[in-house]
Amino acid sequence: MMDWSWTELQALGVKAASGAQVPPAQALAFGAMLARHLADEGDEAPVLRALEAPDTIVALAHAVERLVEAASISPAGTASTREGDAGRRALLVSWLNGLPCRSEVSVAGDTVRAMLSLVEPSTRARPVRIAVSQRLADALHDLAARTYVPDSAASRAGGAGAGLMELD
Amino acid sequence: MKDIVPEPVELRNPQEVMRLARMGVMMPTRISFLRSLVRRLCAEKARITRTHWQMCEAGFGRAVYSVTLGGHVYSLVAISNDLPGEARSDRVIATAWDAAFVLFDGVPGADDIDRIAAQAPLQEAGRFGPRDLVLSRANKSVRMWDNIVAALRAGTQPDRAMIRDIGYLMRTTAVYGNGKFGIADRHLVQDRPGLSGPFAVEMLAVYMIRHFTLDLVQHVGGGALDRALARHLGIGNATGLGMAPFLVTHPVLLNNWMLARETALGRARAVPDLAPEAQAHVAGLARRAAAHLAEWHVPGPEDDSLLRTLEADWARFAPRFDDLSGTDPLDRLWQAAQGETPALQELLAALLIEAVPEAVDGLTECMADPFGPLVAPFEDTDDLRTAIARDWAWALEQDHADPALCRRFWYVSMAKLEPRLGDRFQEPGAELETPLDIARRVAALHCDLPDAPGRVSDFLALHPEHAHAVNRVAVLRRYPYAEIRDSLIAATCRPIDMLRCKLSFFGATKFDPKSDLWTRITLAQGAPLGDELSPENEDWWLPVLG
Numbered sequence: 181m182m183d184w185s186w187t188e189l190q191a192l193g194v195k196a197a198s199g200a201q202v203p204p205a206q207a208l209a210f211g212a213m214l215a216r217h218l219a220d221e222g223d224e225a226p227v228l229r230a231l232e233a234p235d236t237i238v239a240l241a242h243a244v245e246r247l248v249e250a251a252s253i254s255p256a257g258t259a260s261t262r263e264g265d266a267g268r269r270a271l272l273v274s275w276l277n278g279l280p281c282r283s284e285v286s287v288a289g290d291t292v293r294a295m296l297s298l299v300e301p302s303t304r305a306r307p308v309r310i311a312v313s314q315r316l317a318d319a320l321h322d323l324a325a326r327t328y329v330p331d332s333a334a335s336r337a338g339g340a341g342a343g344l345m346e347l348d
Numbered sequence: 349m350k351d352i353v354p355e356p357v358e359l360r361n362p363q364e365v366m367r368l369a370r371m372g373v374m375m376p377t378r379i380s381f382l383r384s385l386v387r388r389l390c391a392e393k394a395r396i397t398r399t400h401w402q403m404c405e406a407g408f409g410r411a412v413y414s415v416t417l418g419g420h421v422y423s424l425v426a427i428s429n430d431l432p433g434e435a436r437s438d439r440v441i442a443t444a445w446d447a448a449f450v451l452f453d454g455v456p457g458a459d460d461i462d463r464i465a466a467q468a469p470l471q472e473a474g475r476f477g478p479r480d481l482v483l484s485r486a487n488k489s490v491r492m493w494d495n496i497v498a499a500l501r502a503g504t505q506p507d508r509a510m511i512r513d514i515g516y517l518m519r520t521t522a523v524y525g526n527g528k529f530g531i532a533d534r535h536l537v538q539d540r541p542g543l544s545g546p547f548a549v550e551m552l553a554v555y556m557i558r559h560f561t562l563d564l565v566q567h568v569g570g571g572a573l574d575r576a577l578a579r580h581l582g583i584g585n586a587t588g589l590g591m592a593p594f595l596v597t598h599p600v601l602l603n604n605w606m607l608a609r610e611t612a613l614g615r616a617r618a619v620p621d622l623a624p625e626a627q628a629h630v631a632g633l634a635r636r637a638a639a640h641l642a643e644w645h646v647p648g649p650e651d652d653s654l655l656r657t658l659e660a661d662w663a664r665f666a667p668r669f670d671d672l673s674g675t676d677p678l679d680r681l682w683q684a685a686q687g688e689t690p691a692l693q694e695l696l697a698a699l700l701i702e703a704v705p706e707a708v709d710g711l712t713e714c715m716a717d718p719f720g721p722l723v724a725p726f727e728d729t730d731d732l733r734t735a736i737a738r739d740w741a742w743a744l745e746q747d748h749a750d751p752a753l754c755r756r757f758w759y760v761s762m763a764k765l766e767p768r769l770g771d772r773f774q775e776p777g778a779e780l781e782t783p784l785d786i787a788r789r790v791a792a793l794h795c796d797l798p799d800a801p802g803r804v805s806d807f808l809a810l811h812p813e814h815a816h817a818v819n820r821v822a823v824l825r826r827y828p829y830a831e832i833r834d835s836l837i838a839a840t841c842r843p844i845d846m847l848r849c850k851l852s853f854f855g856a857t858k859f860d861p862k863s864d865l866w867t868r869i870t871l872a873q874g875a876p877l878g879d880e881l882s883p884e885n886e887d888w889w890l891p892v893l894g
Contacts, residue, residue, distance in 0.1 A: 185478070186535065187527025195760075204783040205815035238812050245805040245815070249725045280720030301719035306535050308478045328762035329777030335761065335768055 182317055183309040190215040192320045199326035200234040206241040216278030219307050224316045226267030231319060244275050251296040260293040277304060353707045356614025368834045372845030373691040374852040375698040378889060379612055382551040382855035384712040386875050388542045390886040396559050396878030407568040410465055413556055414455055418541025423452045424556035425464045436487050438521050438586035451482035451553040476531040482553035483531055486518035493517055500569025511577055512643055512893045515858055515870045517561040519584030525550045538718055546716050554871050558583035559878040580893045582873030588866035590766045592846040596784045599823050599830035601717040605853050606829035608715045612708035616700035617679040627672040630703045634669040637699055638662055640890035646860045658691045702889050723822040730801040735825050736794050742833045743787035744794060755839040758782040785837045786820055793817035
């Protein structure tokens, strides 16, 4: 296992999801979910499965959109949804716990219930370090690499500072 | 505070403020991050102490400096290397530097120093831990360095004009914080006194690096620099494209910076009158600004011409400061500047903010974003459409298919994992574009919205690619200064304008653009030295050597 900072894990999660062809908003949210999920010692297996089937990530993002929308018009700020797959359910819980707003999430059977206070900040603590397995780290790096553009003569010539010689 | 903080006048419209052309002429203010950090150090009468010194006569080796801020001790570990001249480069693709630094949480033991000495020179290729708060590196200004060393060895003082023109001994080429390469996340220190502001820990590192450079040159030169000259030596920085996307990817933070600045300006303009000594102070600030401009020269002829124009415009405007009696004196100045250039207006804005410390200093507590966006969803697609029509008219008016308006694309380079800017019609890689094309995305979202109102989540189920634009519209609805009102992929987009905006919030002076893509700047020029940190020395806005 490797120890990572929250920020580097979240940032790499965003890049990995982007590399898996997940649209930008959902990739951003996936990064936040990933850091929360592993910080809470969640299972890595559903993360790896989601990255292999990026429609899962888009579907989870959509489920959260619906929950947030429903909670916003609920007098108690609550909403619920059903998710039959245990791994996806775990990711959904982490997604909700990783939102910037205050959230209380509970699971009963295959039902995920959330109380969201959309204008109050989350008070959930973040750890000093997050443990990441080599397997997940490799998967994240491999996917992230798909977003990088190889150098070309034009990019080298047009880079900031290209051709710089004077040093004062 | 209630008695001395005036209700601000109406703030400037974000449509006016959040334009690249205006952001590209912004100036440092007293609520800039380095300035507020030094103010805090001054308030605490902090002292930087050298706790470790293992340096050869030529100035290569290790040093550690410690300072107490808000009850916590922080230490700069500095590693000075013998760098061959041909290896010295300011580009982010460099792999070796004159010096490498880590700001450490606490006092490092021998093992910590050994570890940092092994890792810090590797920079991005190294691995760091949660007690490492900031990672940085710097290159010497060889001309300045050699001149000072030679002068001190000869028992004299260095060339004053060269100090005025260069203004630093070393230039940092990166200052990494917030979790990069394993260093501590910001959330680990953001609640500590003195470090709650944006980039506070990075600014502490920069200030201590400046202290180290002064110490080192005096060690190598074997003599003491005149204090006034030493004070005018800040720390340089070379900044390129990597910094620019930050303003787009952190919209709430951008809003909070700009809102604090605009509120500060609004409070200054609302001051009902000035006592005679305050009038004299404001007039003195205007003279100082003129002197600073006169000392600010850059090699690039076009940029220097802009500076000379500003200098002349400021001289023409200066008589306005002669009579600041009567009511609303600062707002009168502001109103008088409305026909002037954005560059003069932004200089004046910084001056007015400087003039009213009691009214604005508390705003530095509001400039961080510890939470992320807290936004409510749209009621339905009509609500979303209304928000777009109200807040994004500038984006809807653009023809995003026009090649000139979409020529650029932002991407991350495989070689260095750094942001770059390409030409989508000339270079490969546009399919891997980083989503900074916010205006184009919001316009596309607007086109696809259904005629009949419906739930936004239903719309996004059909169009998940629009979720990013929906989020940006929601953020801008709550955070009015969160978005730059220009296309960032237009052929005319100058990343240097984004750099200038961000660096002005850091407190940078002496902007020295080298192209549209990168700039050199100076930080901490004129700031009190490490043994001068006390409240009477915290007035160093726009330093002048004379």
